[in-house]
Amino acid sequence: MSSSDLIVDTGTARYPVIVESGARQELPHLLKEYGLGGTLWLVSDSSVFAHYGAEIQALLSQAGYTVQTYVVPSGEASKSQEQLWQLYTWMISSGVERRDTVLALGGGVVGDLAGFAAASVLRGIALVQLPTTLLAMVDASVGGKTGINHPLGKNLIGAFHQPRLVLADTAMLQSLPGRELRSGWAEVIKHGVIRDAELFAMLEAHAADFQQHAPFLQAAGLLTTVVQRAVAVKVAVVSADEREQGLRIILNYGHTLGHALEATLGYAELLHGEAVAIGMHAAARIAVDMGIFAAADAERQRRLLEAYGLPTSFPTDVDREQVLALTLRDKKVQNRQIHWVLPVSIGTVSVRDDVPEALVRSVLLH
Ligand SMILES: NC(=O)c1ccc[n+]([C@@H]2O[C@H](COP(=O)([O-])OP(=O)(O)OC[C@H]3O[C@@H](n4cnc5c(N)ncnc54)[C@H](O)[C@@H]3O)[C@@H](O)[C@H]2O)c1
Structure with a gap:
């Protein structure tokens, strides 16, 4: 951790929140630095992935990581039981293991959905938040709240699952509507x-x-x-x-x-x-x-x-x-x-x- 990093320290969890323009280039070496590995399960939404998906995949593959990618439709409707279940099915059928890491690349919707999948699959695996909206950078990606919506109300199903690392690249806000x-x-x-x-x-x-x-x-x-x-x-x-x-x-x-x-x-x-x-x-x-x-x-x-x-x-x-x-x-x-x-x-x-x-x-x- 560098001295300028922000550190969440809840007593039971401690992790850095790195906010820099261009920070995504640092992702491969930061994963290494924080001991995050295994297969990387990259979850994103269709709009974010169109902008940054190929670049992030290439960065990680070139650094020698095995990356599996899943793209959900962009929008709040993806925080659903159906979408969560499809994520589980994808991960389990592709051989997810306890030592693996979920990378949530997107706004609060992807962070909450992929975060809850990470919290619950195999009783919990490592999570890295890569927020791409201003709201997700300053709020949703930090603090460990994850979850999905229920037809009876928003955010009613979920878990606290602190990420191991939050990496916010403010240059990504350029493409945000x-x-x-x-x-x-x-x-x-x-x-x-x-x-x-x-x-x-x-x-x-x-x-x-x-x-x-x-x-x-x-x-x-x-x-x-x-x-x-x-x-x-x-x-x-x-x-x-x-x-x-x-x-x-x-x-x-x-x-x-x-x-x-x-x-x-x-x-x-x-x-x-x-x-x-x-x-x-x-x-x-x-x-x-x-x-x-x-x-x-x-x-x-x-x-x-x-x-x-x-x-x-x-x-x-x-x-x-x-x-x-x-x-x-x-x-x-x-x-x-x-x-x-x-x-x-x-x-x-x-x-x-x-x-x-x-x-x-x-x-x-x-
Ligand atoms: N867990 C928490 O503590 C917490 C806190 C606040 C909000 N939330 C949740 O966050 C969600 C809202 O998050 P949001 O406002 O980030 O919405 P969002 O994730 O739906 O993103 C907004 C839109 O911007 C697009 N987008 C995202 N980043 C982009 C980029 N860099 N370039 C181009 N397009 C981009 C997305 O595809 C989407 O269409 C809600 O579900 C809310 O419940 C969670």
């Missing part, structure tokens, strides 16, 4: 609000640099710095609380309402980050109404979200009563109390279970 990139910015901004005021200020200062893909190329070094900082928040939080028994809940900022919005709209209209952005703005308004967050800071957050192309108000066609009903039965509800993650200042949040329902109702319905 603009809307997916913007969705990832919501999680980056979230990390600034919950734990890193300096990251928030950097994002404010450089909003124009990150607007589109053309300047994005010039801002590549800056982008890597910002992604590293955002990842550092996730690394610190999951190192302190692997199983979401305490601190990890702060990562849920904006998600109580965001999940309810996604569920109401059927996961079609809004991307995850867009729903989270709307949820963050609503949480900030609740915090202002409770007198724990300055209105000027809520406004600062709104301006930043909008500067990164994210929505802050509800789509006009959404059934707000349904969003309210779903918010009030979010899965993070414990003992019938919703644990709201609310901002206190830029860089600090608190978890509150005393938010009056009438206040939530007034913010959501008006």
Whole structure:
């Protein structure tokens, strides 16, 4: 590990998260360095594989690795029981062994699906996350949550299975569609609000640099710095609380309402980050109404979200009563109390279970 690497250390698992532009070239020697070998089971989705699959396969084969490749259709629908079962069948019929390694090359969908296959096949084999979306780099690939969806709800079947290595090549973000990139910015901004005021200020200062893909190329070094900082928040939080028994809940900022919005709209209209952005703005308004967050800071957050192309108000066609009903039965509800993650200042949040329902109702319905 080099001194600049971010290290997740949960007490039971310890692994580096390497974020660099061009990092994929390092994959073969990093696998060696971390003792990861056997057959490499490379899982990707159709869009990501079209961009990077052949290159990664060639890199690994030239370094002497045996690589087996499986490509799932791109999109959330691949986080299914059927797709998982096909992965198992492919691995078992091709002779998977306990010493082998799964490489998850893609966004959060591939990371969750391939991660759960790695967690469960032969009772668990090694996993390497190679995130290719901004959301997966700063959030999904770090922390060990893996899983698939159930027809009754998202992410209901899964396991904690920490990767042995996370390698994020920020140069791969160049090919990411603009809307997916913007969705990832919501999680980056979230990390600034919950734990890193300096990251928030950097994002404010450089909003124009990150607007589109053309300047994005010039801002590549800056982008890597910002992604590293955002990842550092996730690394610190999951190192302190692997199983979401305490601190990890702060990562849920904006998600109580965001999940309810996604569920109401059927996961079609809004991307995850867009729903989270709307949820963050609503949480900030609740915090202002409770007198724990300055209105000027809520406004600062709104301006930043909008500067990164994210929505802050509800789509006009959404059934707000349904969003309210779903918010009030979010899965993070414990003992019938919703644990709201609310901002206190830029860089600090608190978890509150005393938010009056009438206040939530007034913010959501008006
Ligand atoms: N495990 C966790 O802790 C965690 C955390 C947050 C979200 N998630 C999960 O992550 C999923 C969402 O992840 P996502 O937003 O990365 O979506 P995604 O994996 O569906 O990727 C978004 C789209 O971008 C394409 N794509 C990905 N990388 C690309 C690249 N570099 N170039 C071109 N196209 C590319 C994909 O093919 C897909 O069409 C959800 O299922 C969510 O539940 C998991």
